[in-house]
Amino acid sequence: MNIEILAVGSELLSPFYLDTNSLYLTQRLNDLGFAVSRKTVVGDARDDIRSSIQSALDRAAYLFVTGGLGPTSDDVTREGCAEALGRTIVFHHGVLDKIETRFKRRGRVMPPSNAKQAEILEGAEVLNNDNGTAPGQWIPAGRTTVVLLPGPPHELKPIFEDSVWPRLAAHRAGYTARAILKTTGLNESEVETRIAALYPDRPDLRLTILASPGQIELHITAFSSHEESGARAAAGSLSDALLDRLGCFVFSTSGADLESVVGGLLRERHKTLATAESCTGGLLAERVTKISGSSEYFLEGFVTYHNTAKHERLGVPSELVQSRGAVSAEVAGAMAAGARERAGADFGLGITGIAGPTGGTVDKPVGLVYLACAFDGGVDVQKAIFLGDRQQVRFQSAQRALDMLRRNLLGLQAS
């Protein structure tokens, strides 16, 4: 069965915007066992809307048309659709009442232009919109059902969930289950080598790898035409097999980010953390405190950019900086230990390196970073050379430091 999405809006044909509604629609349609076979974007042009709808009628069982339902003269999705289907447009007094009431509740009078949003295609069912003025429309048209939805995501999504999902669920094509594994410490080809034998070659089981520097995500989508449990079992069994191959490089099977996983471990164990950063410039602390409730375990962060600060704030001996250099294993270790001690924390993380693009030398190239984790009993230090631009080197540095702490908390070997 073919399902298509048509996004209407001249701004979607500019260099500024992409049609992101289609990602949400695709995911929810996949959940019902439906695949999307084509996506089209046209501007606010009645002829283009008409011709796109007409050609989809030859192919699609469902056509979702998003956008162009506003009150301005630019908004011509209703008109274009009516022409494509050869329907008249009728004025719906119930919808008009709702729009007027919406304005009244806000102490305003409805501008006359909004009356247009009460225009409904002949034969359409109105899909209630509690978050805006334009209702959706469900329009059976021969073999195709055309569904009009407003463009703003906070209007489109509730209408889909409340009114479209139940109508589609009655004819669902199957069940979809998802699983996700997030890894760090391996690069993309290392992950692929480990899991090569597990790559599914079945249309009902898909594995998508999303790779970025410092993090590889494995997204599993399993489909069953019969039952949810079948899809869940297939996703779960692939997930288990992948976990087996990737071991403790997997830090999350829940979708949680590394800072959230590490935060959870600290909270569970009633442990506290302090950070000391040079090249990451606060990114590590920023990621740790992104998590609501992080004040339970995060005490403080030192962004010791200048060498004086490394000495005065963290007690890193000036001689050490002089003899070994600010970017050295010894200084990273002293930063982590200093942060831990001065803050009175259970753990200290230290990062010093060269994020680039300038500042590299032959001996100490851009991307060279030392990472340290101080704990009750010692300090672990790692050296890494990260590839990528300044932001990518900084992200990978913070990621590695967090992973050192994760491994320490879990009693795992260093990666």
Add this chain to the structure above:
Amino acid sequence: MNIEILAVGSELLSPFYLDTNSLYLTQRLNDLGFAVSRKTVVGDARDDIRSSIQSALDRAAYLFVTGGLGPTSDDVTREGCAEALGRTIVFHHGVLDKIETRFKRRGRVMPPSNAKQAEILEGAEVLNNDNGTAPGQWIPAGRTTVVLLPGPPHELKPIFEDSVWPRLAAHRAGYTARAILKTTGLNESEVETRIAALYPDRPDLRLTILASPGQIELHITAFSSHEESGARAAAGSLSDALLDRLGCFVFSTSGADLESVVGGLLRERHKTLATAESCTGGLLAERVTKISGSSEYFLEGFVTYHNTAKHERLGVPSELVQSRGAVSAEVAGAMAAGARERAGADFGLGITGIAGPTGGTVDKPVGLVYLACAFDGGVDVQKAIFLGDRQQVRFQSAQRALDMLRRNLLGLQAS
């Protein structure tokens, strides 16, 4: 003249990926005075590729087809296009040689499957690809020219710049000039009220407003069918008029971000900065140090999450925290002054607030943030209540603190 883009790839019909190549192509086509009238995405399905190309032939002067030129059996753009145009596919020995050489240079033998990438449509001009194995193809077909481009952006962009741009430039429809203003300190409706009279109502001059919490960007696109100077003059004159209405709320007309603008001012004036953060948790320091070369003016950052740290690291009196609360104007001021003094910097920025979603009270709701800028001569403190989620409150807080410093450096009044 109609121009269309067709993106091929089943991954583009999943919930994970969007066709971002079209943003780049649109911008470059706009530069030549061409508008994109339709974008389509289909999977790696020969029939869908064929039918999409066929229907575009009725409408478009140029059709850009991206993706599906790889070496695997999934890659069927060449075949689908040949069917749509009724052309045969010919084997191009020159292209094969290039592909083989590419592998040899890396010490590898070309896998047999890659030979497929030397298949060229009858009548096509080969567009050289220095960054991958699949060349582009320029295929005149009656009133339409079909251009095949590989999907990876680092291959597509150089081919477009080197081979497509010159061919199109010979028939350019005009000239496009752009200008951008970035503002902070006003919300979207305040910006719109100020500039309402300037909103252009001409097809050759467009104003796009990109609004996010803490930053409103105004993008101007001006078009002239005759001459570049005309487009530049139109963009410049609208930009000047907008600048006149928005005044010092505009922090950049170069596209630069606020941290970059503030960094430039500090560098010019040979001034230094230290930061003290509570609810932003390091985001302010992270943004300042995102700029390469920030070590010239950024000395250090204090992320004093715990109240003990505010006292010990910054000298904020414990009584002050007790009497006024950690989230108070007095504590923000003391943090900024403490950071400035302890680091020996010219400026100190301090932030304390409630980023949420928890931790708010009736007196001190989520979003309440105090910001302070300490300088030679005193401390400015501002109170703000920011709307949005945790990340949005944090971003707006860092943004406001940076803007206080910008205004101080420029001798402007507080916003």
